[in-house]
Amino acid sequence: MKKPSFLKLIAAAFVSTAACLAAPAFAAPNCSAEIESNDAMQFNTKAISVPAACKQFTVKLKHVGKMPKSAMGHNWVLSRTADMQGIANDGIAAGIDKDYLKPADARVIAHTKVIGGGESDSVTFAVGKLKAGEDYTFFCSFPGHSGIMKGALTLAK
Template sequence: MKYILSFIAITLFFSGCGDSSTEHAHADEAGAIDVMLPENPVSVVDGVTVVEMTGNDRMKFNLESFVVPAGGQVRLTFHNRGKMPKAAMGHNVVFLSADADSGVFATAAAAARDHDYIPVGFDDQIVAHTKLLGPGESDTIEFTVPMQAGDYEYLCSFPAHMFAGMRGVMKVE
Protein backbone atom coordinates (compact mmCIF):
# COMPACT_ATOMS: atom_id res chain seq x y z
CA MET A 1 0.00 0.00 0.00
CA LYS A 2 2.90 2.32 0.84
CA TYR A 3 4.30 1.83 -2.69
CA ILE A 4 0.95 2.61 -4.33
CA LEU A 5 0.58 5.85 -2.37
CA SER A 6 4.17 6.83 -3.26
CA PHE A 7 3.47 6.15 -6.95
CA ILE A 8 0.29 8.27 -6.86
CA ALA A 9 2.11 11.14 -5.11
CA ILE A 10 4.97 11.08 -7.64
CA THR A 11 2.53 10.91 -10.56
CA LEU A 12 0.56 13.91 -9.25
CA PHE A 13 3.75 15.86 -8.65
CA PHE A 14 5.07 15.37 -12.18
CA SER A 15 1.69 15.92 -13.84
CA GLY A 16 1.52 19.39 -12.31
CA CYS A 17 5.07 20.43 -13.20
CA GLY A 18 4.83 20.69 -16.96
CA ASP A 19 2.65 23.79 -17.29
CA SER A 20 4.61 26.83 -18.40
CA SER A 21 3.75 30.03 -20.20
CA THR A 22 6.46 29.47 -22.83
CA GLU A 23 5.29 27.40 -25.77
CA HIS A 24 7.55 24.77 -27.33
CA ALA A 25 7.12 22.14 -30.00
CA HIS A 26 5.40 19.01 -28.72
CA ALA A 27 4.89 15.61 -30.26
CA ASP A 28 1.46 14.03 -30.03
CA GLU A 29 0.80 10.30 -29.74
CA ALA A 30 1.10 9.89 -33.53
CA GLY A 31 4.51 11.59 -33.45
CA ALA A 32 3.43 14.73 -35.32
CA ILE A 33 5.07 17.95 -34.20
CA ASP A 34 2.84 20.88 -33.28
CA VAL A 35 3.52 24.33 -34.70
CA MET A 36 6.65 25.80 -33.15
CA LEU A 37 5.89 29.15 -31.55
CA PRO A 38 8.45 31.85 -30.85
CA GLU A 39 9.70 32.19 -27.30
CA ASN A 40 8.18 35.69 -27.20
CA PRO A 41 4.69 35.43 -28.71
CA VAL A 42 4.43 39.21 -29.32
CA SER A 43 6.80 41.05 -31.66
CA VAL A 44 6.79 44.04 -33.97
CA VAL A 45 7.64 43.47 -37.63
CA ASP A 46 7.65 46.45 -40.03
CA GLY A 47 5.42 48.40 -37.64
CA VAL A 48 2.87 45.58 -37.29
CA THR A 49 2.34 43.94 -33.89
CA VAL A 50 2.55 40.21 -34.58
CA VAL A 51 0.86 38.00 -31.99
CA GLU A 52 1.08 34.19 -31.82
CA MET A 53 -1.71 33.01 -29.53
CA THR A 54 -2.77 29.52 -28.51
CA GLY A 55 -5.75 28.00 -26.76
CA ASN A 56 -6.01 24.53 -25.25
CA ASP A 57 -8.36 21.98 -23.71
CA ARG A 58 -7.71 23.50 -20.26
CA MET A 59 -9.50 26.63 -21.53
CA LYS A 60 -6.42 28.85 -21.32
CA PHE A 61 -4.74 31.27 -23.70
CA ASN A 62 -0.95 31.49 -23.69
CA LEU A 63 -1.22 35.29 -23.27
CA GLU A 64 -3.02 37.12 -20.49
CA SER A 65 -2.19 40.54 -21.93
CA PHE A 66 -0.16 42.39 -24.51
CA VAL A 67 0.43 46.04 -25.44
CA VAL A 68 -0.20 47.70 -28.82
CA PRO A 69 -0.03 51.29 -30.05
CA ALA A 70 -3.29 53.17 -30.63
CA GLY A 71 -4.25 53.06 -34.31
CA GLY A 72 -1.60 50.42 -35.06
CA GLN A 73 -1.95 47.18 -36.98
CA VAL A 74 -2.16 43.70 -35.41
CA ARG A 75 -1.59 40.39 -37.17
CA LEU A 76 -2.79 37.62 -34.85
CA THR A 77 -2.35 33.94 -35.57
CA PHE A 78 -4.39 31.76 -33.27
CA HIS A 79 -3.69 28.03 -32.87
CA ASN A 80 -6.07 25.58 -31.15
CA ARG A 81 -3.62 23.21 -29.44
CA GLY A 82 -6.41 21.11 -27.95
CA LYS A 83 -7.29 17.55 -28.87
CA MET A 84 -11.02 17.54 -28.07
CA PRO A 85 -13.55 17.85 -30.93
CA LYS A 86 -14.67 21.32 -32.04
CA ALA A 87 -18.29 20.63 -31.01
CA ALA A 88 -17.16 20.01 -27.43
CA MET A 89 -14.14 22.32 -27.10
CA GLY A 90 -13.94 24.80 -29.99
CA HIS A 91 -11.90 27.96 -29.47
CA ASN A 92 -11.75 31.43 -30.96
CA VAL A 93 -10.44 34.85 -29.99
CA VAL A 94 -12.86 37.79 -29.89
CA PHE A 95 -11.54 41.30 -29.21
CA LEU A 96 -14.21 43.49 -27.62
CA SER A 97 -14.54 47.26 -27.62
CA ALA A 98 -13.37 49.09 -24.50
CA ASP A 99 -16.94 49.74 -23.34
CA ALA A 100 -18.30 46.22 -23.98
CA ASP A 101 -19.54 44.14 -21.06
CA SER A 102 -17.74 40.83 -21.53
CA GLY A 103 -20.16 38.94 -19.26
CA VAL A 104 -23.19 40.08 -21.25
CA PHE A 105 -21.37 39.34 -24.51
CA ALA A 106 -20.32 35.83 -23.41
CA THR A 107 -23.83 35.02 -22.21
CA ALA A 108 -25.30 36.08 -25.58
CA ALA A 109 -22.54 34.18 -27.41
CA ALA A 110 -23.48 30.93 -25.63
CA ALA A 111 -26.86 31.04 -27.40
CA ALA A 112 -25.33 31.76 -30.84
CA ARG A 113 -24.29 28.24 -31.84
CA ASP A 114 -25.56 28.72 -35.41
CA HIS A 115 -23.17 31.68 -35.78
CA ASP A 116 -20.10 29.95 -34.27
CA TYR A 117 -20.83 31.65 -30.92
CA ILE A 118 -20.58 35.20 -32.29
CA PRO A 119 -23.89 36.77 -31.19
CA VAL A 120 -25.98 38.64 -33.76
CA GLY A 121 -26.54 42.28 -32.87
CA PHE A 122 -23.20 42.74 -31.07
CA ASP A 123 -21.15 43.86 -34.10
CA ASP A 124 -20.59 47.32 -32.59
CA GLN A 125 -18.89 45.66 -29.58
CA ILE A 126 -16.46 43.52 -31.62
CA VAL A 127 -13.11 44.92 -32.75
CA ALA A 128 -12.07 41.68 -34.48
CA HIS A 129 -12.41 37.90 -34.13
CA THR A 130 -10.98 34.65 -35.45
CA LYS A 131 -12.96 31.70 -36.72
CA LEU A 132 -14.09 29.05 -34.26
CA LEU A 133 -11.37 26.39 -34.48
CA GLY A 134 -11.23 22.67 -33.88
CA PRO A 135 -8.18 20.76 -32.64
CA GLY A 136 -4.99 21.47 -34.55
CA GLU A 137 -6.54 24.30 -36.59
CA SER A 138 -5.19 27.85 -36.97
CA ASP A 139 -6.55 31.17 -38.20
CA THR A 140 -4.79 34.46 -38.93
CA ILE A 141 -6.54 37.83 -38.76
CA GLU A 142 -5.33 41.37 -39.28
CA PHE A 143 -7.01 44.42 -37.82
CA THR A 144 -6.50 48.06 -36.96
CA VAL A 145 -6.30 48.84 -33.27
CA PRO A 146 -8.78 51.48 -32.02
CA MET A 147 -7.40 55.02 -31.64
CA GLN A 148 -8.70 55.32 -28.07
CA ALA A 149 -6.21 54.20 -25.41
CA GLY A 150 -7.50 51.73 -22.85
CA ASP A 151 -7.99 48.07 -22.02
CA TYR A 152 -9.71 45.95 -24.65
CA GLU A 153 -10.71 42.54 -23.39
CA TYR A 154 -10.37 39.45 -25.56
CA LEU A 155 -12.05 36.14 -24.87
CA CYS A 156 -13.10 32.79 -26.24
CA SER A 157 -16.83 32.99 -26.93
CA PHE A 158 -17.46 29.21 -26.83
CA PRO A 159 -19.98 28.59 -24.01
CA ALA A 160 -18.47 29.03 -20.53
CA HIS A 161 -14.86 29.36 -21.74
CA MET A 162 -14.53 33.03 -20.79
CA PHE A 163 -15.97 32.31 -17.35
CA ALA A 164 -13.46 29.46 -16.95
CA GLY A 165 -10.61 31.92 -17.52
CA MET A 166 -10.13 32.02 -21.30
CA ARG A 167 -9.73 35.79 -21.48
CA GLY A 168 -7.12 38.50 -21.54
CA VAL A 169 -6.50 42.18 -22.19
CA MET A 170 -5.08 44.04 -25.18
CA LYS A 171 -3.68 47.26 -23.69
CA VAL A 172 -3.85 50.11 -26.18
CA GLU A 173 -1.42 52.96 -25.47
Protein backbone atom coordinates in the same frame (compact mmCIF):
# COMPACT_ATOMS: atom_id res chain seq x y z
CA MET B 1 55.86 53.73 -39.43
CA LYS B 2 54.07 53.13 -42.73
CA LYS B 3 51.21 55.46 -43.63
CA PRO B 4 47.98 53.98 -45.05
CA SER B 5 47.46 54.53 -48.75
CA PHE B 6 44.87 56.94 -50.05
CA LEU B 7 42.80 54.06 -51.53
CA LYS B 8 42.74 52.22 -48.19
CA LEU B 9 41.43 55.35 -46.46
CA ILE B 10 38.69 55.79 -49.08
CA ALA B 11 37.72 52.11 -48.81
CA ALA B 12 37.53 52.30 -45.01
CA ALA B 13 35.35 55.42 -45.19
CA PHE B 14 33.04 53.73 -47.73
CA VAL B 15 32.61 50.60 -45.59
CA SER B 16 31.90 52.70 -42.49
CA THR B 17 29.31 54.83 -44.33
CA ALA B 18 27.62 51.79 -45.89
CA ALA B 19 27.30 50.13 -42.48
CA CYS B 20 25.61 53.22 -41.06
CA LEU B 21 23.22 53.47 -43.99
CA ALA B 22 22.28 49.77 -43.76
CA ALA B 23 21.28 50.01 -40.09
CA PRO B 24 17.64 51.04 -39.59
CA ALA B 25 17.03 54.29 -37.77
CA PHE B 26 14.38 52.59 -35.61
CA ALA B 27 12.86 49.15 -35.29
CA ALA B 28 9.47 48.63 -36.89
CA PRO B 29 6.70 47.86 -34.41
CA ASN B 30 5.51 44.26 -34.12
CA CYS B 31 1.97 44.46 -35.44
CA SER B 32 0.94 40.88 -34.72
CA ALA B 33 0.60 38.34 -31.94
CA GLU B 34 0.43 34.55 -31.95
CA ILE B 35 -1.73 32.94 -29.29
CA GLU B 36 -2.20 29.28 -28.46
CA SER B 37 -5.28 27.70 -26.89
CA ASN B 38 -5.50 24.16 -25.56
CA ASP B 39 -7.78 21.40 -24.28
CA ALA B 40 -7.39 22.72 -20.71
CA MET B 41 -9.31 25.94 -21.56
CA GLN B 42 -6.26 28.19 -21.53
CA PHE B 43 -4.65 30.84 -23.68
CA ASN B 44 -0.85 30.88 -23.44
CA THR B 45 -0.86 34.62 -22.73
CA LYS B 46 -2.82 36.93 -20.45
CA ALA B 47 -1.79 40.24 -22.03
CA ILE B 48 -1.27 41.73 -25.49
CA SER B 49 0.24 45.14 -26.12
CA VAL B 50 -0.65 46.75 -29.45
CA PRO B 51 1.78 49.47 -30.61
CA ALA B 52 -0.09 52.68 -31.46
CA ALA B 53 2.24 53.05 -34.47
CA CYS B 54 0.59 50.05 -36.15
CA LYS B 55 -2.17 50.77 -38.66
CA GLN B 56 -3.46 47.20 -38.41
CA PHE B 57 -2.87 44.39 -35.92
CA THR B 58 -3.15 40.66 -36.60
CA VAL B 59 -3.86 37.95 -34.07
CA LYS B 60 -3.09 34.37 -35.06
CA LEU B 61 -4.88 31.79 -32.92
CA LYS B 62 -3.72 28.17 -32.87
CA HIS B 63 -5.51 25.36 -31.01
CA VAL B 64 -2.71 23.05 -29.82
CA GLY B 65 -5.11 20.54 -28.27
CA LYS B 66 -6.71 17.49 -29.85
CA MET B 67 -10.41 17.86 -29.04
CA PRO B 68 -12.88 18.86 -31.78
CA LYS B 69 -14.42 22.31 -31.82
CA SER B 70 -17.83 20.92 -30.83
CA ALA B 71 -16.37 19.72 -27.51
CA MET B 72 -13.50 22.15 -26.77
CA GLY B 73 -13.59 24.83 -29.44
CA HIS B 74 -11.95 28.18 -28.94
CA ASN B 75 -12.02 31.56 -30.61
CA TRP B 76 -10.39 34.90 -29.88
CA VAL B 77 -12.77 37.82 -29.38
CA LEU B 78 -11.81 41.43 -28.63
CA SER B 79 -14.11 43.94 -26.98
CA ARG B 80 -14.15 46.69 -24.43
CA THR B 81 -13.92 45.07 -21.00
CA ALA B 82 -17.33 46.46 -20.05
CA ASP B 83 -18.93 44.64 -23.03
CA MET B 84 -17.33 41.20 -22.57
CA GLN B 85 -19.96 39.52 -20.39
CA GLY B 86 -22.88 40.73 -22.51
CA ILE B 87 -21.19 39.48 -25.69
CA ALA B 88 -20.50 36.08 -24.10
CA ASN B 89 -24.09 35.78 -22.82
CA ASP B 90 -25.64 36.77 -26.16
CA GLY B 91 -23.28 34.43 -28.02
CA ILE B 92 -24.60 31.30 -26.36
CA ALA B 93 -27.89 31.57 -28.26
CA ALA B 94 -26.04 32.24 -31.54
CA GLY B 95 -24.49 28.76 -31.48
CA ILE B 96 -21.31 27.26 -32.83
CA ASP B 97 -22.25 27.92 -36.48
CA LYS B 98 -22.05 31.64 -35.72
CA ASP B 99 -18.87 31.24 -33.59
CA TYR B 100 -20.89 31.85 -30.40
CA LEU B 101 -21.29 35.52 -31.33
CA LYS B 102 -24.51 37.39 -31.98
CA PRO B 103 -24.48 38.30 -35.69
CA ALA B 104 -23.34 41.87 -36.42
CA ASP B 105 -22.70 42.59 -32.73
CA ALA B 106 -21.26 46.13 -32.77
CA ARG B 107 -19.60 45.52 -29.38
CA VAL B 108 -17.19 43.02 -30.97
CA ILE B 109 -14.07 44.79 -32.24
CA ALA B 110 -12.53 41.68 -33.83
CA HIS B 111 -12.82 37.89 -33.64
CA THR B 112 -11.60 34.65 -35.13
CA LYS B 113 -13.82 31.71 -35.94
CA VAL B 114 -14.20 28.88 -33.43
CA ILE B 115 -11.50 26.26 -34.05
CA GLY B 116 -10.81 22.76 -32.75
CA GLY B 117 -7.65 20.82 -31.98
CA GLY B 118 -4.91 21.23 -34.60
CA GLU B 119 -6.68 24.13 -36.34
CA SER B 120 -5.76 27.80 -36.59
CA ASP B 121 -7.33 31.06 -37.68
CA SER B 122 -6.37 34.72 -37.72
CA VAL B 123 -8.01 38.11 -37.65
CA THR B 124 -6.68 41.54 -38.61
CA PHE B 125 -8.27 44.72 -37.30
CA ALA B 126 -7.65 48.45 -37.59
CA VAL B 127 -5.73 49.80 -34.59
CA GLY B 128 -7.70 53.02 -35.05
CA LYS B 129 -10.67 51.22 -33.46
CA LEU B 130 -8.81 51.30 -30.13
CA LYS B 131 -8.75 54.35 -27.87
CA ALA B 132 -5.95 55.27 -25.46
CA GLY B 133 -6.93 54.73 -21.84
CA GLU B 134 -9.81 52.35 -22.66
CA ASP B 135 -9.87 48.87 -21.08
CA TYR B 136 -10.01 46.02 -23.60
CA THR B 137 -10.35 42.29 -22.99
CA PHE B 138 -9.77 39.37 -25.31
CA PHE B 139 -11.63 36.16 -24.53
CA CYS B 140 -13.07 32.91 -25.85
CA SER B 141 -16.84 33.08 -26.38
CA PHE B 142 -17.39 29.28 -26.35
CA PRO B 143 -20.02 28.76 -23.59
CA GLY B 144 -18.42 28.70 -20.15
CA HIS B 145 -14.91 29.59 -21.37
CA SER B 146 -14.85 33.38 -20.99
CA GLY B 147 -14.61 33.16 -17.21
CA ILE B 148 -11.02 31.87 -17.41
CA MET B 149 -9.99 32.21 -21.05
CA LYS B 150 -9.38 35.93 -21.13
CA GLY B 151 -6.67 38.55 -21.02
CA ALA B 152 -6.03 42.28 -21.27
CA LEU B 153 -5.24 44.10 -24.50
CA THR B 154 -3.68 47.53 -24.23
CA LEU B 155 -2.82 50.24 -26.73
CA ALA B 156 0.85 51.08 -26.18
CA LYS B 157 2.40 54.44 -27.02
